Structures are given as structure tokens and as C-alpha cells.
Amino acid sequence: MVHSLSIERDDRALYRIESFCFVEGGRMNVSVSNLKVSSSRNGFRVGFVMRRAASESAAQQELEELLEQDLCLLDRDSLFSVEATGSVALRREHVVSKSEEGLYSLIFARCSPAAALTSFELEAKFWNPGPSFLSACDAALPSLFAICAGLYLALTISWFALLVTRTVHYIHWMMGVLLIFKSLAMISQSMRYHVVDRTGRGEGWQFVYYAFASLKGMTLFVVILLIGTGWSLVKPYLNDREKYTIAVVLALQVVDNVALVVFEETSPGSQRWLTWRDVLHLVDILCCCAILFPIVWSIRHLRQAAAADGKTRDNIAKLTLFRQFYIMVVSYIYFTRIVVFLLAATLPFNLLWLRYLFSEAATILFYTITGLKFRPQDDNPYLPLKREEDSPDEDDILDAEYGAKDLVELTERPSPSD
Missing domain, CATH: 2.60.120.380 (Jelly Rolls)
Incomplete structure (x- = not known):
């Protein structure tokens, strides 16, 4: 170093x-x-x-x-x-x-x-001997990030292979873009640590990493928000409250990305480093909280729809998956933001690299389970179940396409926060 x-x-x-x-x-x-x-x-x-x-x-x-x-x-x-x-x-x-x-x-x-x-x-x-300018605590990181990059590339190839053979929605393509950005971020992160190991400095690779990490971060939060609202899969539009939430999260992500660059490029001994560290943690927590609101709103709407009429089969299937997705997101946030932080603070010096291993393992697991649950397929429980009706009118045809008549009716009603 x-x-x-x-x-x-x-x-x-x-x-x-x-x-x-x-x-x-x-x-x-x-x-x-x-x-x-x-x-x-x-x-x-x-x-x-x-x-x-x-x-x-x-x-x-x-x-x-x-x-x-x-x-x-x-x-x-x-x-x-x-x-x-x-x-x-x-x-x-x-x-x-x-x-x-x-x-x-x-x-x-x-x-x-x-x-x-x-x-x-x-x-x-x-x-250290070699010479190696990389801390012994981080000696395994170039190889670790290279392996993770290979796994993300495998997920990316598998995902796009699935997309070209099935009927897909816009959100599926966005999920593929997220995998691309994550793969590129891991590749640049691996190269960054490799160069630091040889020269003691990032030699420009840190800025490549910041660019892809920023794009990955914004895309991740937007994808979680859109899945939580049911956009593209269940309904073809976003209401004003959902649009406002996405705009706020994107604005917070811009601040978060600026804080990331300043935090990484500023010495820990400087006063500015402490300030931007706190900004980075605060904004990250705000983003994590904000992405949960659309999922909670959708769960509430589906619960009301299931209780209002007899279409319980469709609504209960969607409600169950929304609840599962909510638990997945909360677990992912809790593990990567809290558990990993505690591990980094308590692990002995020769095992500090495990915090990155646990964080990336949790991310790969989250991406994989989300992809499996929301992959394009005819019998996806997130999509509407087919109904046989004697004479479907125009509204029923629209419901069959988007599978969200009850959700549409509820979200079109003005809420106190709109």
C-alpha cells in the first residue's frame, strides 16, 4: 500500500x-x-x-x-x-x-x-514479501472477486438464454442488465485489487469499478422497486406514489455513489473521510428502507382484493409470492448491511476477507432465488391464472394480459398519500 x-x-x-x-x-x-x-x-x-x-x-x-x-x-x-x-x-x-x-x-x-x-x-x-502491496487481510480478494465475476457471468448467460426462448416482460430485460453491471463491477474490482497488489495504487481501475458499481447499485434498487410494485408483470403502469418513490431512491443513489467515490479515494485519516463514511451509511439505509414500501403497499392491496371478492385463488397466489419476496429483501438487507458489518469488526486479521465472501455469497443467493421466482414461464404464480369465462368482455381480456384487475382498481383509487 x-x-x-x-x-x-x-x-x-x-x-x-x-x-x-x-x-x-x-x-x-x-x-x-x-x-x-x-x-x-x-x-x-x-x-x-x-x-x-x-x-x-x-x-x-x-x-x-x-x-x-x-x-x-x-x-x-x-x-x-x-x-x-x-x-x-x-x-x-x-x-x-x-x-x-x-x-x-x-x-x-x-x-x-x-x-x-x-x-x-x-x-x-x-x-509484504513478494513484494505485495496488498494487505495480508486482503490477499485472497483478487481471486475471490475473479471467481465471483465468473459466477455472475454464468448467471448472466443462463438468464439471457432463458429470455430468448420464452415470452418475457420488460422487467426481465432489466434483471439481465443488472447481472451485466454486476459482472463488470466484479471484474473491475478483481483487476483493481490485482493492480494494487503489484503497484500499491489502483492505477485507474478504481474509477472503472466506481462506474460499474454505481450503475449496478441504481439498477438493483430500481429492479427491486419495480418487482415490488408488480410493474410489467402484473400491471403496465406505475401510480404517482410509486413514481415518486423511484425518483427519491434514484436521487439517493446519486448521493450514495458520490459518497462511495469520495469515501474510497479519501484517506481514513482525513476529517472528510469520516463525514462521507457517515453519509454513505445513512443514504444506504434510507435506500434500503424506501424499497420496502412498494412491496408493503402491494401486499396490502392484494390482501384487500382477496377479502373483497371471490377471486382468492389468483390473489392468494400473488399475495404469497409478495410476502416471500418481502422476506427475501429484508433478509438480504439485514445480512449484507448488518451481519457482514459485525463480522468485519470482530473477525481476526487473517480472516477479514471472509466478510467479502459472505457478502457476495448472499448476493448471488438473492439474485438466484429472485430469478427463479420471477423467471419468464407460463405457470409463474406471479402471473395471472387462466380463467375460463363464457363471454369475456374487453376488461376481462385486459385482465388476462396483465393479471391485475383487482390491483389496478385499488391502485387507481386515490390514497391519502397521493
Whole structure:
């Protein structure tokens, strides 16, 4: 990893700059220049410390305890520290031994003066034998993402092979586009980590990944929204409330994608990184909540339709599938946003790559089950069951095509939120 950081007039006394997993023979090279501390007429004591921790959550907890107890990190044992008491340039190198392997965090600490503004420029180079500039925690990621890309490509080919042999709806083509974007995102992510492993920087591949990841993210939320509303499969239109929900989610996704780029390209040690991290998490949660509303509305409408007339066979079949889809979406969101986050915070350093494995495994499972349930076929329970009628009128013919007479009647009635 090649890490550059420029800090201007920062009032924080203690914060993490970067983390890296080292194995035996790994090297640390830290250089600091243009170090300035305001209000330092009587001198100052600042430094940079490499601290080992069992997990990322343990490292963060230690920093919080030091801040609460107003203790100086420079007084504690560490792998190495670069301490300044008046100089403006610092440099330190270290080779990791077998007993020193583990997850390390480069931390800035200002012990005195208590209140001051600090400025500096830092250049850090971390690498393991090879040389490999990729953290040992992430060493498996290039291969993992390449395997995932192959699986997504297989799903894409299978899906389009199904589309060309069956009668399909517009939503089926959108699901295929989602698989294409996801496959390309995985390919670019694999290449990105491969290049970082060799050079220490993304060399442009990160921007290719951001582009496809953004397109994938927007398409995923739109597809879930449209399936939840029954568009194309059950009804040929969207009501005003559903259109408004989609517009809001797309706007949130634009903010989310901007936050993703800034978050990935900004150093963890900068103040802006913390702000955009919080924005990214908040917007992602809002999007996840918003996509559930159309599914809930459809379940409510179908429940009312099933109770209002005798067409229970059609409506109960649709209602059952909507409920299943709701559970699938909630489970997917809960696992990828909460469970994976907890795993990343608690796993030991040599198993941190498992968070990506679990996340992608859950995504592949979600895509596969959704595709199986909503694949184009004549007897799909999401579509209308055929009814034999003596003399179908024009409305009945329209119902047979879209299978949503009850849903159409209900959604056309103005609701309090319209």
C-alpha cells in the first residue's frame, strides 16, 4: 500500500490514519514532512504510532478509551513510534518479524499542547514479501472477486438464454442488465485489487469499478422497486406514489455513489473521510428502507382484493409470492448491511476477507432465488391464472394480459398519500 495524506490545521488529538495486515518479512516505511503545530511556544509532543490489534473494533475501542481517559498513546508500548518534540521532518522504517505478524493501525497522537491545530504531510509505504502491496487481510480478494465475476457471468448467460426462448416482460430485460453491471463491477474490482497488489495504487481501475458499481447499485434498487410494485408483470403502469418513490431512491443513489467515490479515494485519516463514511451509511439505509414500501403497499392491496371478492385463488397466489419476496429483501438487507458489518469488526486479521465472501455469497443467493421466482414461464404464480369465462368482455381480456384487475382498481383509487 502506498498511502499519501495531507493534513491542514486539524484540531483532533488522536485518530487512525490507515490499517494494514503484515506477515513475516513485511516492511513499514513512514515519512513525515512540514509538521506544524499551532500554540506551541513551549514546544510540542506529537507522534505517529503503529499499534497491533486483534480486530478493527478492538483498535477503535482502544482509541476511544484513550480519549476518554485523556492518556497519551506515545507512552504506551507499540511496534514502533515516530515522535516529534520540535522537528518538522520524521522518518522511520521497520521489518516485521514472525512474532510481530498481525493487523496494525498507523495512528496520529498529539499529547501536548492540549489544544492546538496540526498540519503535516505523510507518505507511508506498507508491503509484504513478494513484494505485495496488498494487505495480508486482503490477499485472497483478487481471486475471490475473479471467481465471483465468473459466477455472475454464468448467471448472466443462463438468464439471457432463458429470455430468448420464452415470452418475457420488460422487467426481465432489466434483471439481465443488472447481472451485466454486476459482472463488470466484479471484474473491475478483481483487476483493481490485482493492480494494487503489484503497484500499491489502483492505477485507474478504481474509477472503472466506481462506474460499474454505481450503475449496478441504481439498477438493483430500481429492479427491486419495480418487482415490488408488480410493474410489467402484473400491471403496465406505475401510480404517482410509486413514481415518486423511484425518483427519491434514484436521487439517493446519486448521493450514495458520490459518497462511495469520495469515501474510497479519501484517506481514513482525513476529517472528510469520516463525514462521507457517515453519509454513505445513512443514504444506504434510507435506500434500503424506501424499497420496502412498494412491496408493503402491494401486499396490502392484494390482501384487500382477496377479502373483497371471490377471486382468492389468483390473489392468494400473488399475495404469497409478495410476502416471500418481502422476506427475501429484508433478509438480504439485514445480512449484507448488518451481519457482514459485525463480522468485519470482530473477525481476526487473517480472516477479514471472509466478510467479502459472505457478502457476495448472499448476493448471488438473492439474485438466484429472485430469478427463479420471477423467471419468464407460463405457470409463474406471479402471473395471472387462466380463467375460463363464457363471454369475456374487453376488461376481462385486459385482465388476462396483465393479471391485475383487482390491483389496478385499488391502485387507481386515490390514497391519502397521493
